[in-house]
Amino acid sequence: MADDVLRLEQVRKSYNVGRPTESEILHGIDLALGRGEFAALIGPSGSGKSTLLNIMGLLDRPTSGRLFVDGQDTSALDDRALTRLRGRSIGFVFQHHLLITAFTALENVMMPMLVERGFPDDAMKERALELLTGLGLEQWQHHLANALSGGQQQRVAVARALAMKPALVLADEPTGNLDTKSxxxxxxxxxxxxxxxxxxxxxxxxxxxxxxGCDRTIELVDGQIVASGTAPTAA
Known part of the structure; x- marks a missing residue:
């Protein structure tokens, strides 16, 4: 559907296909994420969350099924086209910020644009500074990444994820390494x-x-979605 930024249809993922050790991790996932949604993906360790996230982020391909990202059917795309689509439409935030510690906050936010365009320009700097300012980091723009606090580093990572104005941000335990306040x-x-x-x-x-705090919670257990609906409220 046009209003879906992400849609999976009967997505399955197996490893060691055709071997005696073949194992299916995802079992026919059907899922749609609408434009502007703010959703959580939960589930116990070993449920397949990382595998599913890699597929949704175009870092891995499903064994079968169809995946649509920003309205694009990815099943017929080659690796180069997938890379372009990923860079244009998807931003990533990880538990470990993965900033380049020898670069400043501003330079880290510029990196996705530099990879896309091949050379730095004033427009990149303006976009990076706009994001840092919007996230309350303007005064730290010239600080090296390793001179920032954990919370500041993760904010820079979010700014970097937004640099290309993606339709979708996938965040993998983005607060997992932070103290409660951060x-x-x-x-x-x-x-x-x-x-x-x-x-x-x-x-x-x-x-x-x-x-x-999310609008919707999607629960994955043993490679299957067992619940998808309004986020749970506090007891």
């Missing part, structure tokens, strides 16, 4: 980005508090 700050900042820009977010989390 985690709350990063989460609220992502929420505000979602409200202001309409960027869709799918957040993989073990935190019930994070899930409660």
């Amino acid at each position: 985690a709350e700050g990063v989460f609220e900042m992502m929420r505000e980005v979602n409200r202001k820009s309409g960027t869709s977010f799918l957040i993989v989390t073990h935190s019930l508090e994070i899930a409660r």
